[in-house]
Amino acid sequence: MITSLSPIHSAGESDDTLRIDPAIDRATGPQPVAKVDRIQTIDMIRGLALLGILMMNIPGFGYLWSMLPIALKTPGSADYYAFTIVGTAFEGTMRGLFSMLFGAGMVLFTMNKRESETGPTVAEYYYRRLLWLVLFGVINAYILMWRGDILFFYGLLGMTLYPFRHAKPVWLLGLAVICMGIGMFRTELWYGDLRANRAGYLESVRLEKAKKKPSAEQMKQKTAWEGFMKNRKPDAKKQAKELREMRGSYATVFAHLLPRNSESETYGMYFGGWDMLMMMFIGMALLQWGFFSNKLPNAAYALTLLIGYGVGLPLSWFYVKAELGWVLNPATIVDTYRTVPFQVYDIRRVLLALGHASLLMLVYRAAIVPWLTRALTAVGQMAFTNYLMQSIICTLIFHGYGLGYYGKLAYHQLYYVVAGVWVFQLILSPIWLRYFQFGPFEWLWRSLTYWQPQPMRRVQQETSVVSLAG
Template identity: 70%
Template sequence: METTSSSFLPSDAATILPADLPGSAYGADRDPPRPVAKSDRIQAIDLIRGLALLGILMMNIKNFGFVWSGFMTIVKNPASTDFYTLAVVDTAFAGTMRALFSMLFGAGMILFLTNKPETESGPTVADYYYRRLLWLVLFGVFNAYILLWPGDILYFYGLCGMLLYPFRRLKPGWLVVMALVCIGANYLRNDLWYSNMRENRAGYLEAVKLEKAHKKPTAKQLAAKTAWEKFQKNFKPDPKREAKLIKERRSDYGTVFTSLIPNNSGSESWGVYFGSWDMLSMMFLGMALLGWGFFSNKLPTSTYATTLLIGYGLGFPLSWFFFQSSFVDWLQDAGKVIDTYRVDPFQLYDVRRALLALGHASLLLLIYRSGVVPWLMKSLTAVGQMAFTNYLMQSIICTLFFHGYGLGYYGKLAYHELYYVVAGIWVFQLIVSPIWLNFFRFGPFEWLWRSLTYWKPQPMRIRKNTEPETVAGS
């Protein structure tokens, strides 16, 4: 997935100071930047990344293999297994795993730059940094257009990461301010959209009322009525369109590729505008949390316990309300939601997911510290260390399972049955990742990414007791 980070932080460091960053105390005699040693990795970061990597599949799986109109049926049957599955997954995890990914991506940017020596000749640390992100953008294009996963985030992470570099020396407090600015920008954009929807809805109701009274609505009211009716029409399922979609997804590679071109090209253009504030806010927050020692597992146990209680205590009630109002009620009657709430309930999205994401991370770190289920912690850490490979592997497995050039299961499984596929992939990656890392320094895609970043093939195989390991650095 995003960066598989490592650190040169001393064992007692709780913050990253500007003096720790490139350009402060490095001369021309230093070795050029390279991936760091396995012993210097922050295991807690790999552990949390492993959780996020597995958890994000719970949200992605619906886009891999479920037809959108199916949600309309689910919300109308609240006693069904599908509804219970949807309620649990969306309340506890929607947006939270991607929030953790974004936070760790921001933290990974700091770790990549920390203690990288500058040299008088050759590429600078900034060159390596931007080269790395440009390759990530291309990997995102590969994931979307070759692996045919329209929900790719590598493309967006690569672009957003390019904006982080000027803020690398900011103190954690200012990074939180930047996160709040991005959240505020996202709120403003969404509020403008919701206000426009409220105006169209009000104009529609006024126009209908006048027409029933055999009076002529104003031009403004008629325009609002037309806009609202268009929204309702586009919002409702189109059986013909969905039948065409199912047929295309169950077809050969060329047909699936052609059908996804408009989707992918559209999402990678408007998605930069609509999604960047979302991702940047969590990246800035992740940079701040690393600076405070949260992700490096350096805070007192009481701090993680308090964060868990606050994150879950506030996050779960907000998330349940969010699920009911912004999903269940919205799908059943969007007009009623707009009539009821002057402020879009979706505005709770960033707050609830940040709270739950920190709650999830705190719970995992508390389990890690307790020494319970060490085998699971080891496997999760390996999954996180190979997160980039495992993320692309999920695309490969799921597109082959659901698309017609593979097994063709698109639209065939009930919603809750999708999570049997998720469980199978989890087990596979939890088993294979630690086994792979017993023999190799990197996952295959990590190796390729690092080799391209440093423009030099990285040693891949581990040679026991003959050479130092330089596994999975930044």
């Protein structure tokens, strides 16, 4: 999602291939990276992540979640297969890659830049860039009406990365493990409370059947468990209200989503920020190791692919089976597992994300489908525009002020929309970049970051502040 903005070597070139001219840099200050200086493989992987993340977002755009238990009730149905295949192979992995590349992109923004003798420092540009990203996230949530926006979170979390930009990979991975541990600890606390409520409920029922009176604590736990289960059951009145409001006017949809977006951007940061920050630290470490910049040997990518898929897919299948059980009847999960099975979520998504990225790197090196890797690279170079474009397209398809398809498609039919958006963006992005240096939102973001309009149209021969040695 975040494009790199530093004059850094292109894929396949050695570290001493490019040099900064200090005199030019002092005179001009930090500048956006020229297209010729971008790392193509980072854009390519970012393009894959951008398209893949729509697979996970699409139910949030157009599906009534309370209908999911009914959709998954029949094993072998199209909905069941769509849920299990997408969940096993992709759930969390594309957002994981997005977060990794965000961390890498924030390092690239400051890399090889020199402080200007007059004007803002690199740090000021860095934090200005992220403050604008937070604002874009607010716009995406409250104006474009996407309840699953991540720009707001990335902008805030990215502000914590700057002090670690020179940290060694081993320390970055240590920070990632700490973030994972905090998230897992919080999940375990929640699950422990849930198990206690379930145990209190079962004991209360047993005592009541025996004509005995449960304790006050047991009754409290019984009430809590019954409330938890009641909230998970489909409510026809609530469903009808949600469908009516989401298929209503812009003002009606805004009023419906306002409390949900507000809750997401407060509690969501508190509860969900750790996994994003974990992936950002991993991405920063992988950048230093050359994983994203095409610097590792084929054997390293092949080994990462085998480990990522060989361990990640079985873990992911276990996770999705537990997820199915949770959707259909969470009591069975609570009664079966002392530790919540969803604790494997972050481990599996790291493994699968690295597996997906390694597979794409090997395909790129083998030049098997060069037209596809070029198209993915263009999508990744315009990832900010394409991400917001997905919000615009999908909300216009599903919300009432557009076509009003919210809740009208079966779960598996949502992925027909995904395929259509993919084709559109894979075709449009390369065409756009034939004539323009940036996507429209990339151009706006860069212009706001540097507080001056950036050149938009492509010139016959692009120049750079970087001099090519040799």
